[in-house]
Amino acid sequence: MSDHLPVLVLLAPLFGAITLGLFGMKDHRVCLPVVLSALVVSLCCAIGIVLKVHSGGTLDYFVAGWKEPFGIGILLRADAINSPILVVIATVALLAAVFTVRHAGERDSEKTPHFYILFLLLCVGLFGITITGDAFNVFVLIEVTALTSYGLIAIGSSKRCKVAAFHYLVMGTVGASFYLIGVGYLYLKLGSLNMQDIHTILASNETLADSRAIRTAFVFILVGIWTKMAFFPLHGWLPNAYSYSPSGSAAILAPLVTKVSVYVMVRMMVSVFGLDRLEANVEWGHFVVWLAVIAIVAGSTMALAQREIKKMLCCLIIAEVGYMVGGAWLGDPQRWGLTGTVYHILADALMTSCLFLAAGAFAKWHGAIKLEDLSGIFCKMPLASAGFVVGGLAIIGVPPTCGFYSKFYLIRGAIEAGQWVYVAALLASSLVNAVLFFRIFEIAYFGKNPVESHGHGDDHGHGHDSEPVVRREPPLQALVPVLVAAALVILLGLFNGPVVEFIRTGLIETAAVVSTGR
Amino acid sequence: METFFKEAVVPHFNFWIYVIIMMIGLWSVIAKNNLIKKLIGLSIFQTAILLLYVSLGVKEGATIPIIDHHAAELSLAGDAAAINPDAIANPVPHVLMLTAIVVGVATLGVALALCQVIYKDFGTLEEDEVLQKIKALHDDV
Numbered sequence: 001m002s003d004h005l006p007v008l009v010l011l012a013p014l015f016g017a018i019t020l021g022l023f024g025m026k027d028h029r030v031c032l033p034v035v036l037s038a039l040v041v042s043l044c045c046a047i048g049i050v051l052k053v054h055s056g057g058t059l060d061y062f063v064a065g066w067k068e069p070f071g072i073g074i075l076l077r078a079d080a081i082n083s084p085i086l087v088v089i090a091t092v093a094l095l096a097a098v099f100t101v102r103h104a105g106e107r108d109s110e111k112t113p114h115f116y117i118l119f120l121l122l123c124v125g126l127f128g129i130t131i132t133g134d135a136f137n138v139f140v141l142i143e144v145t146a147l148t149s150y151g152l153i154a155i156g157s158s159k160r161c162k163v164a165a166f167h168y169l170v171m172g173t174v175g176a177s178f179y180l181i182g183v184g185y186l187y188l189k190l191g192s193l194n195m196q197d198i199h200t201i202l203a204s205n206e207t208l209a210d211s212r213a214i215r216t217a218f219v220f221i222l223v224g225i226w227t228k229m230a231f232f233p234l235h236g237w238l239p240n241a242y243s244y245s246p247s248g249s250a251a252i253l254a255p256l257v258t259k260v261s262v263y264v265m266v267r268m269m270v271s272v273f274g275l276d277r278l279e280a281n282v283e284w285g286h287f288v289v290w291l292a293v294i295a296i297v298a299g300s301t302m303a304l305a306q307r308e309i310k311k312m313l314c315c316l317i318i319a320e321v322g323y324m325v326g327g328a329w330l331g332d333p334q335r336w337g338l339t340g341t342v343y344h345i346l347a348d349a350l351m352t353s354c355l356f357l358a359a360g361a362f363a364k365w366h367g368a369i370k371l372e373d374l375s376g377i378f379c380k381m382p383l384a385s386a387g388f389v390v391g392g393l394a395i396i397g398v399p400p401t402c403g404f405y406s407k408f409y410l411i412r413g414a415i416e417a418g419q420w421v422y423v424a425a426l427l428a429s430s431l432v433n434a435v436l437f438f439r440i441f442e443i444a445y446f447g448k449n450p451v452e453s454h455g456h457g458d459d460h461g462h463g464h465d466s467e468p469v470v471r472r473e474p475p476l477q478a479l480v481p482v483l484v485a486a487a488l489v490i491l492l493g494l495f496n497g498p499v500v501e502f503i504r505t506g507l508i509e510t511a512a513v514v515s516t517g518r
Numbered sequence: 519m520e521t522f523f524k525e526a527v528v529p530h531f532n533f534w535i536y537v538i539i540m541m542i543g544l545w546s547v548i549a550k551n552n553l554i555k556k557l558i559g560l561s562i563f564q565t566a567i568l569l570l571y572v573s574l575g576v577k578e579g580a581t582i583p584i585i586d587h588h589a590a591e592l593s594l595a596g597d598a599a600a601i602n603p604d605a606i607a608n609p610v611p612h613v614l615m616l617t618a619i620v621v622g623v624a625t626l627g628v629a630l631a632l633c634q635v636i637y638k639d640f641g642t643l644e645e646d647e648v649l650q651k652i653k654a655l656h657d658d659v
Binding site for chain 2: 136140162169174
């Protein structure tokens, strides 16, 4: 049983989706238990994979036992880089599922099973991208993820989300096709689609690895993946798609989809093309770090200009993608930048999840769409707002939240690599984030509250003799995910030592593979 | 010019054709205003990539990739000459493209469904008109 963990992670949500398709349409009460149990199984498997990788190193699994020499094997490979990401995907998906418990289908309840089928298939795609060891499967699973996201965005009732989904579809398909072209060139030159094989062939043949076709392939793959992760000049689809989608969809799409694309980039760099080859071409690294700096600055600036909560958070995602891409390309000898990137994938997934869950709760139970609408939210929903505050502090980078530590590792890498522009951009963006979130906190604490303004005169404030402030938390199924996400943000920060050490064993292991491959 | 034609175009004409078709598709995605025309461009774009892959597997004078039983057994026993790889077309890119065709069809289906919903909501499929109507929605908020 425990040998099959890598495939069970995928199969649980896949069979959950099939079950819902068969039985969920007739009886909507089937949906929730199936979704939750599928995700819990995935979470347990993911944790099991982490434990196995921790004790025994990289796990290889051939689906249906077809081994690689036939050239048709589907390899699942779990190592120290991707196994923590699996756990985070399962956790965030579970939180989002709990969040959607009652209101996924409240507006038009006949769509509830459809929503959950797409939700589970999205999880299959995300798990698959993370765990597969085959470059072509990554393409297929990227498209599975993308198609389900289009559905999840367009399922909302607003008119705007359909147009946003259409634009996302066009951009996303072009991006995925670019990735496919890149993989095609790799196959053309190397005759293999297995990432490990590609790496060994490239490492054994230096002239081939430096050939123009391989470089072109790499550029195509990078541009395709950058489109998928909304790296700055290619970000156009993201703000509308995520801010107009229903809260339940945004709570799973925004934290995970872009982060998993960043992981694909890291995987391509580390175990397909090889870090030392990339580091030999230093000017590439400088170029990408400059692009990342532009992305960070642009994302932060756009965030300052937004007046809607979700739009602002979406712009922050664009800035965070800039952090991660820049960190991965720093090229410092100790690989602290890359470590920071992988750690930031985990951290950013959790903190974005926390913020989007809280923003979803505010929108649903307070009707807060714009920043001004948040006034008095601290009195009305103290616990949910506390979750939002934790998420906000993590984005700013206040210790002991995980955002502080990921920035710490990224900046350490940047200093060792001498990329001072990147350090400056990171710090400036933190300041902008502080401005953004403290503006929100100010509105939420001291903003004009129609109830509070009556009791302005007396010394105890808070409207003692006038109408008391009504405390009305969002219902438990929304409150619990927000608080759990906030707690995880802090826990991941407190336990950053072991997590980072674990990730670094993975990075060093792949580096060792490089040296033996020579 | 003639040497360029002989050295770069003729031996790699499949790449030239794929790039030209792909650029036609991409141009249509970017430049056309009608959403359906954009989708047609997107399909052309994807089909060009299918053509690239399919042309990878082709070998001149090769046959279908079905290996007869005897030769397969000899080959598994270690006789490298039992199967002549030049006589068999490479099936892997073709099989990969089966998957990619399915992905393309699914994408097109979702896109057409979205177009239908957009047409229902806005009464038009011209992108600039849709965007104008969305702006009008913005002012209501």
